[in-house]
Amino acid sequence: MSNRLADMTTHEAADAVRRGTTVLLPVGAFEQHGPGLPLATDIVRAEAVVERVADQLGDGVVVGPSVPVGVSPHHLAFAGTLSLRPATFVAVLHEYLQALAGHGWRRVLIVTGHGGNNAALGVLAQDVLRDLPDLELAWTPVTALAADHVGAMDVSEVHGHSGEAETAQMLHVAPDSVRRDLLEPGTTTLDELDPLSHLARTHGPPTLALPYDRLSKNGVLGDPRRATVDDGRAIIDLVTQRIVTFLAEWSTT
Template sequence: MSRPTISEIRPHIRDYTELTSLEVELAKDRNSLLVLPVGACEQHGDGLPLGTDNIRAAHVARAVVDRLRDSANGDQVRAASAFVLPGIDYGVSPHHRFLPGTINIGPRLFIDLVSSIVRQLADAGFDRLLVITGHGGNLAALGVIQQSLLATHPDFVFAYAPVSALATEATAQLPRTEVSGHCGESETSQMLAIDESLVDSGHLNPGATRLDDLDPRARLSRTKSPSTAVTFDRYSDNGVLGDPRTATAAAGEDILGEVIDRLVAYCQELQRL
């Protein structure tokens, strides 16, 4: 018994899980780009939700896919050639495990999980995927996955990108403290821009703000290269780097806008491969 075929994917579909089996076959034929948001479930200080990294990654992923469709200029094939995969809401978070709320799955499980998803998609006929991670702790594991895929699926295009680190210009405009980062000015601004109701503004408390306040090992860990690491409870009691009280939704919109612009430009190149 032969299977039916279709010539179009319903134009309102953005998520991979909303495709039918027939639409999936067409999406593969059109060399569709898949976007996988990943994050973490971990402490984000006293004022941000545990899912901050997932929320930011999912927001950016959907915005990128929407922008790619908007830029198709009436080309229905291009417009229906990018989809958001179900996100992974757990990540590599051993450095946060001593602070409340963190669920760490560790690098091996994270690598196995993402690799399994990507290899099944590759074996099914997809050939390009972008991972957007809201959690910097996932980057090393994503690098391992990328190298491993070169050995097993060398023709599959596997790309990955962080969120905050792409916004170099907008981040440079923030009034940041000497020590800044996790749950600080940038992340809090982004969350205010995405959904202010998810931020407990009355409990946005500063954490580590000055290098001189850190013990020697914690201070050394702030050197980017050579690199060492500590658990975040060594930085501050609340696990915060910086002063989130200075965050604003307007700054968050600028940061997210720069991130999305850069990823859209990159994805347009991926779609031309």
């Protein structure tokens, strides 16, 4: 039987609750990723990780519905980007969680492919403690969970959005969606940044939020041409295994 909630009947869903399964919710963003990556990059990566986790854990988990649009006001200067207000994003997920908890699920893990969702997910977690005290909620980013591997890669001085690590992941999980002939570097050195952008990229905390069209003309931080499939596979495998390890321990507590 499939462990995807969308494929289950209502009786199968009730059985999954009785088995004490953990629900996995992928969330992402619908935003620019430079000239060479698709707007759906963040949800593609989150779903890819969740699918791999679910494959390893089988009937111990249930894959719930994705949230493909996230908190992306910093990318709105670039065509195609859609964004939810943080309060809207939190409200949508809260409704998901309230329904899942009402059916009897007690553990939910949210996997976000978009770092811009992190602050809102922190707020959601606090709301859940107050509003849904019987539900245990955990959440994790994707790339940051493999920060040690990314740190060992050959990355630019300035790197991140649509850069080496993110492009590498897409080359592994969705190679046909990468426009390799259109990949081009964005901002790669601190010297390319204006004083305020330089401050934002070299200090933190304090954290200074800026729109991405100020940080990079093409929306890219780093040089995606340096991305490799091997690095992408290593990142995704590492993230998957760390989540699997966490879930295995969580299920026994």
